[in-house]
Amino acid sequence: xxxxxxxxxxxxxxxxxxxxxxxxxxxxxxxxxxxxxxxxxxxxxxxxxxxxxxxxxxxxxxxxxxxxxxxxxxxxxxxxxxxxxxxxxxxxxxxxxxxxxxxxxxxxxxxxxxxxxxxxxxxxxxxxxxxxxxxxxxxxxxxxxxxxxxxxxxxxxxxxxxxxxxxxxxxxxxxxxxxxx
Numbered sequence: 001x002x003x004x005x006x007x008x009x010x011x012x013x014x015x016x017x018x019x020x021x022x023x024x025x026x027x028x029x030x031x032x033x034x035x036x037x038x039x040x041x042x043x044x045x046x047x048x049x050x051x052x053x054x055x056x057x058x059x060x061x062x063x064x065x066x067x068x069x070x071x072x073x074x075x076x077x078x079x080x081x082x083x084x085x086x087x088x089x090x091x092x093x094x095x096x097x098x099x100x101x102x103x104x105x106x107x108x109x110x111x112x113x114x115x116x117x118x119x120x121x122x123x124x125x126x127x128x129x130x131x132x133x134x135x136x137x138x139x140x141x142x143x144x145x146x147x148x149x150x151x152x153x154x155x156x157x158x159x160x161x162x163x164x165x166x167x168x169x170x171x172x173x174x175x176x177x178x179x180x181x
Contacts, residue, residue: 005171008091013063014170016052020045020108024145028138033131039119046112049105062092070099087158091172097151104144110137
């Protein structure tokens with residue numbers, strides 16, 4: 001029924017999102033590369049990436065990869081809905097949102113693995129490329145985070161619901177054309 005709220009994001013997804021966002025802000029803007037906090041927060045983020053990967057197979061429906069994987073058909077339908085200015089309500093990620101999320105996860109993984117390689121792989125001491133990969137992946141992630149925030153605000157306007165708030169509370173207002181779960 002419209003107006004009632006429904007549970008959308010489970011606690012694991014919300015804690016992952018908040019943890020990764022906090023690590024990114026802390027490491028990108030406040031911690032120097034190589035200092036202890038930067039390194040340990042990077043390991044913390046990599047642990048959360050592993051948890052999220054597994055949760056995508058065993059978590060609730062809105063957390064599952066199969067629910068939101070951005071197939072060609074899903075992406076095409078979503079682009080059409082945007083071009084026609086016909087909001088597409090989904091319980092979970094939109095196809096374009098899912099694509100950006102997966103790209104952000106890959107950028108985080110690249111950042112984490114290159115950071116680990118710089119710190120732990122003796123054969124790479126003195127090599128410039130791990131640092132360049134690390135910085136490029138982090139910069140790409142910053143661009144994607146900006147796109148993610150802008151898209152969440154745009155989609156909130158389109159569907160007339162506060163989507164960023166739903167990531168904090170785990171609940172969202174039920175809309176008349178929401179699919180049933």
